[in-house]
Amino acid sequence: MQIKKECVAMLLAGGQGSRLYALTNDIAKPAVGFGAKYRIIDFTLSNCINSGIDTVGVLTQYEPLELNEYVGNGQPWDLDRAFGGVHILSPYQAKKRSSWYEGTANAIYQNIGFMKKYNPDYVLILSGDHIYKMNYAKMLQAHIATGADCTIASIRVPIEEASRFGILNVNEDGSIYQFEEKPKAPKSDLASMGIYIFTASKLYKYLEEDDNDSNSAKDFGKNVLPAMLNAGEKMFAYLFEGYWKDVGTITALWEANMDLLGAEPVFDVGDPAWKIHSRNPLAPPGYISKTGEVNDSVIALGCEIEGKVNHSVLSSNVTVEEGATVIDSVIMSGTVVKKGAKVCYSIVDEGVVIGENAIVGEDKQTAKGITVLGRNIRIGDDVKVESGKILDKDYKGE
Amino acid sequence: MARSAVGVIFSNIQDQNIPELSKHRTIASIPFAGRYRLIDFALSNMVNAGITTVGIVTKHNYQSLIDHLGSGKDWDLARKDGGIILLPPYSNETDKPYTNRLEALKGITGFLLHRKEEYVVLYDGDGVSRMDIADVVRFHEENNADITMVYHEETSVESHYYITVQPDETGRITSLKINPKINGNAKFNMYINVMVVRREYLMDIIQNAVQSGYSSFGREILAKNVDSMRIFGYKFDGYYANISSLARYFKHSMEQLDKDVRDELFGARDIYTKVRDSAPSRYIEGAVVKNSLVSDGCVIEGKVENSILFRGVKVGKGAVVKNSILMQETVVGNSAKLDCVVTDKNVSIRDRRNLAGCPELPYFVSKGTML
Numbered sequence: 204m205q206i207k208k209e210c211v212a213m214l215l216a217g218g219q220g221s222r223l224y225a226l227t228n229d230i231a232k233p234a235v236g237f238g239a240k241y242r243i244i245d246f247t248l249s250n251c252i253n254s255g256i257d258t259v260g261v262l263t264q265y266e267p268l269e270l271n272e273y274v275g276n277g278q279p280w281d282l283d284r285a286f287g288g289v290h291i292l293s294p295y296q297a298k299k300r301s302s303w304y305e306g307t308a309n310a311i312y313q314n315i316g317f318m319k320k321y322n323p324d325y326v327l328i329l330s331g332d333h334i335y336k337m338n339y340a341k342m343l344q345a346h347i348a349t350g351a352d353c354t355i356a357s358i359r360v361p362i363e364e365a366s367r368f369g370i371l372n373v374n375e376d377g378s379i380y381q382f383e384e385k386p387k388a389p390k391s392d393l394a395s396m397g398i399y400i401f402t403a404s405k406l407y408k409y410l411e412e413d414d415n416d417s418n419s420a421k422d423f424g425k426n427v428l429p430a431m432l433n434a435g436e437k438m439f440a441y442l443f444e445g446y447w448k449d450v451g452t453i454t455a456l457w458e459a460n461m462d463l464l465g466a467e468p469v470f471d472v473g474d475p476a477w478k479i480h481s482r483n484p485l486a487p488p489g490y491i492s493k494t495g496e497v498n499d500s501v502i503a504l505g506c507e508i509e510g511k512v513n514h515s516v517l518s519s520n521v522t523v524e525e526g527a528t529v530i531d532s533v534i535m536s537g538t539v540v541k542k543g544a545k546v547c548y549s550i551v552d553e554g555v556v557i558g559e560n561a562i563v564g565e566d567k568q569t570a571k572g573i574t575v576l577g578r579n580i581r582i583g584d585d586v587k588v589e590s591g592k593i594l595d596k597d598y599k600g601e
Numbered sequence: 602m603a604r605s606a607v608g609v610i611f612s613n614i615q616d617q618n619i620p621e622l623s624k625h626r627t628i629a630s631i632p633f634a635g636r637y638r639l640i641d642f643a644l645s646n647m648v649n650a651g652i653t654t655v656g657i658v659t660k661h662n663y664q665s666l667i668d669h670l671g672s673g674k675d676w677d678l679a680r681k682d683g684g685i686i687l688l689p690p691y692s693n694e695t696d697k698p699y700t701n702r703l704e705a706l707k708g709i710t711g712f713l714l715h716r717k718e719e720y721v722v723l724y725d726g727d728g729v730s731r732m733d734i735a736d737v738v739r740f741h742e743e744n745n746a747d748i749t750m751v752y753h754e755e756t757s758v759e760s761h762y763y764i765t766v767q768p769d770e771t772g773r774i775t776s777l778k779i780n781p782k783i784n785g786n787a788k789f790n791m792y793i794n795v796m797v798v799r800r801e802y803l804m805d806i807i808q809n810a811v812q813s814g815y816s817s818f819g820r821e822i823l824a825k826n827v828d829s830m831r832i833f834g835y836k837f838d839g840y841y842a843n844i845s846s847l848a849r850y851f852k853h854s855m856e857q858l859d860k861d862v863r864d865e866l867f868g869a870r871d872i873y874t875k876v877r878d879s880a881p882s883r884y885i886e887g888a889v890v891k892n893s894l895v896s897d898g899c900v901i902e903g904k905v906e907n908s909i910l911f912r913g914v915k916v917g918k919g920a921v922v923k924n925s926i927l928m929q930e931t932v933v934g935n936s937a938k939l940d941c942v943v944t945d946k947n948v949s950i951r952d953r954r955n956l957a958g959c960p961e962l963p964y965f966v967s968k969g970t971m972l
Binding site: 239463464466479485486488489492493499500504505 | 857860888897900909911
């Protein structure tokens, strides 16, 4: 009988993702579709299993039903384990308290019991809304080698953008001497990725202290990490070099999807040495008809393409009828683009029907912004949806 | 409903029909339609009829079959009670592995004996269809039949061994012939190797056959007893493809480019198969793809027309692939030209190569070849 796990991962998946607007009306951000066959959470879960971490708590709060169903018993990620595996951790009623997760730190604090069950030496804190491939085992090695109490994954960002991030100011050996949350005059280009490894005992200690502090916002970045630094704990930055994208906004989500395109894609999801696991659709191969034209695109199983698709990402079971055009767009599963319709520079969620000769969005060069169509809505025939519009209800024109 | 039935799939019994593709695998594990294996159709039809226990009779070359089936979870057949049960050949110093269907059945009497289901659905792994097995079992019950044989109207046949049946107006088969001569393009009713029989009745048949020293299920059980047994014919009207030669494999594969065929087989999205987590397929700038099926994990830079691409196929720049079936991980080099080619798994075609066959005799490239 196994009695402990060296490292347990805690995945924060409860955020509302309000900057994704209609896409997160009734699902949590990590459940949003990405890259033709994935959901955002697939990347973090795949990173876990590929890094040898087989015990993952997924903390859900906002609209968790679809996410719960998607994660299920964890089998697609090989996380259905007799000891460990993936577990959905929702807020619960306890004998002395019952409350929603109040902040990232509070969410973890409420699940100390879950972590302790595995008696881990280390705890890895993750966000469920990042697209990247990262070997957490290497980060853990660094954490052990430096003897740190907390290691924070960081990435170099262009210095002119650094003021949008939480910035780590570090000494030569990588130890952190200062955090600056969105500094006006950044001293460093090392941005926190929101991925932390804690030595478990330290994590428990500081979470308990944080919980007793009524002035705390119960947030890792704002409260727990600064408290540890002030107390003189050893904190190190771990430099991650590779593709990493926070897809918390419509623009970032669109851009990250487009990074999958091309002969040498910016982000390669097909690396056999680092597979991205997901639930797979029950669909036959994609079909491109005699009239279909597909250029510079990614197309999933079950699609039927009779029209034109250019520089776009299509999830499973999307239909593009004859004479229809899809350009610079992300189309999620089951959506139908009817005859003669045109979709430009848009993100279209699952199960949408775009009527005949309808026009959604406009050319990227002239568009006011990315057009977004929420789940299962219907756009009438001959209707025009202006660029930059975000719709979450059926639309038959003004 | 057909919880009262147990499935038995013969994975090898038709192997000799298509030696090119069954050299390294059972006929049931022949890849089909870009992401499936033939056995997926048999298994899915059974599962969709509520069957939760399927015995799979194997004889040789079944590594790829085992790899494909895994625990059975992709068909929802990883069960505590039943699920997929592999039935490897039974042999010892005196008994050699089976050479015919009766011996194969004799080898699984232990499996049949310990099941509780009322009926057995016997199914060969050589056909492609989406069939309502529950309806076949219902038909069997309604007719109080001893045996129900499913048939399909055909105009030609290429199998080494086939059975034609003629039912009367009540559905009872009154005439049953083995390997009769087929004249011209006349329609005939071909038994499509799907049979329903009461489990205990089947065990009696097997025991009786063993005692009598029979060796042919077709000749010595079915044909001989067509008058004394209540053998009924269930007419299957849907799409059916009998994979009985390479030319047939080619023809029926190409039929999958027809939307009506695809809608019938896959429209309900209930044909299950093993999941492999390939990336979605990438079409590079300048790629031209027409009338083709493209599975996951492909990267296409060249031209693809009237073809079927399995998982992970790469088509290089300037390459032209026409009327071809490229199985898993086939790599077509830059400026290579393929017409009427069938490549098995992991084939590599060098740059600027020209390969051509014809529909009656497709150019076949065997597994792992570099050309």
